[in-house]
Amino acid sequence: MNHFAYVVSQQGEDIMAEASSELHALRHSTAHVMADAVLSLFPEAKIAIGPAIEDGFYYDFELPRSLTPDDLDEIENKMREIVSSKYDFEKKVITRSEAKKMFKDQPYKLELIDGLSRDEEISVYVHNSFKDLCRGPHIKNTSLIHPKAFKLLTVAGAYWRGDEKRTMLQRIYGTVWNSPKELREYLEKRKEIERRDHRRLGKELDLYSTHEEAGAGLIYWHPKGARIRHLIEDFWKNEHFKNGYELIYTPHIGKAWLWQTSGHLGFYKENMYAAMEIDNADYYIKPMNCPFHILIYKSALRSYRELPLRWAELGTVYRYERSGVLHGLLRVRGFTQDDAHIICTPDQVEEEIERVLKFSLAIWKTFQFTEIKAYLATKPEKSVGEDADWDKAISSLQKAVASQNLPYVLDEGGGAFYGPKIDLKVKDALGREWQMSTIQFDFNMPERFNMTFVDSDGREKRPFMIHRALLGSFERFFGVLIEHFAGAFPVWLAPVQAVVIPVALPFTEYAQEVLKYLRQAEIRVISDESDERMNAKIRKAQQQKIPYMLIVGENEQAARTVSIRTRTGEKMNNLALTDCVELIKQKVQEKSLI
């Protein structure tokens, strides 16, 4: 049911588009060269697969021992030798039995050969003494790989064929580009990603923490992070009221009956925490909000005149995630969804979907995410619900996407068994895509809970139910937001909007006055009265990414003004206090960056 897709999508989807490009061939060829190098250092190595991926390539090996970072250096050096030896990549088409003979010592290759269909051409690519079962294409000669344009990055474990029951192989990730300059740019971009990492900024800006002794994947929001969250929640609630939603609150635990009825105990149990016993009954902490919302729906007989109902809740849920997948704010075990359920008549579906989508896009725009792509998933093989309902739902999703001129990708058969959905992925400032919003139909819950409404003809009918989350979860959204803005939040979200900086101690009294004045005007302001030089205070404010630094010294005190320095380095000298307040309020109003 609404498994609000809670997925880190860092893998671009442009891999296919790139498949034909030269860069792809270069990367794939570099993977071959790497495998060649590994084999020459570890002749007993078994090679598995080595494709090109976004930004680079990898190759999986079974090796007699674990690789160390020193090994990577050695492999790299070996690769440079191979590259400068100018070997041609030669394609040879061979028969199945020739292939089996050729790879008789390579069990993974044999398995791949067995997996090839009868009518498929079997080809190998050869360079130096290295042969690899491969469809190609490849570059002409190893010398086309610039010895200073590639780099091996990391070693990681990877199951053969992604199956955790099979051998764990060692995967070496590498990157390669057309020129050393492009490689440098790529490595610089990786550094920038590191600098923006929400886990680093979360600490530096004192936004949130986690506590080993209290449990992994559970987030503690510090005052500054909590202030930002409060501002987002406030905005979110107001927008929902404006858009015809009502807010509801529901409990955090519910009896087994609830989860049996919803079906979660059947198909979602491994993500739920163990039951707690209260008065001889089993209670479960909620992994989703929907069953609770449905109980509110069922608390009265519903007429078609009441529909559509749009009920939203900032619902905190807990889901078990395997220890290895937890990641900062992006993958956690307890989180608050900006959840809502829309319950409507079949006739209203189309308009409701369009409204949700429009609403969603408006919210994303406010947070300065403008590149958005939709992913539409349709009916899978196994599903519940009437075909006609599925068709209606899918067509309403399609129409909505079209009406907003959204680029979209169709995932035929990729929907959940209980209904089709649209997920929205947003692109952040670094061009990375994140899956955030989801709009899902549910044909299962209304059935299981026997939800009905009385229609105009006096007959009881089944309503449509739509789950949706716009931001996804506050934790994840916050993580993405931190990285999107690199911690320099727009003025309306900045936990501290301005800092008063007296140039020297004698001006602290005036600084106090300015502080009071701005506080009165509801600006989030602090005053840095530490016994530091002004430069040090500016540096500190700059590191805290405070939008406005209000410098006060002799001139300002005499004229009852402040001199503004923004965190972007712009200066506005001798601004009257009223004008200063006006300026900041204006920026808050516009929700602008600075």
Place this chain on the structure above:
RNA sequence: GCCAGAAUAGCUCAGGGGUAGAGCAACGCUCUCGUAAAGCGUAGGUCGUGGGUUCAAAUCCCACUUCUGGCUCCA
């Protein structure tokens, strides 16, 4: 959960069987300062937790917890 790596002061990190180290931050003193770091000093640690080896463990070994990069999962 699996593979690999890691955990030392509030933060960033060095050290690597024999007295625990630096920079920043904190605190104190001096300086009274105009747009990204003034100077000096003080304090701060059961070296993630538990066990083992050893005359001696932060250091070596085992288990656990947590983190990092992947894998897998996310019907």
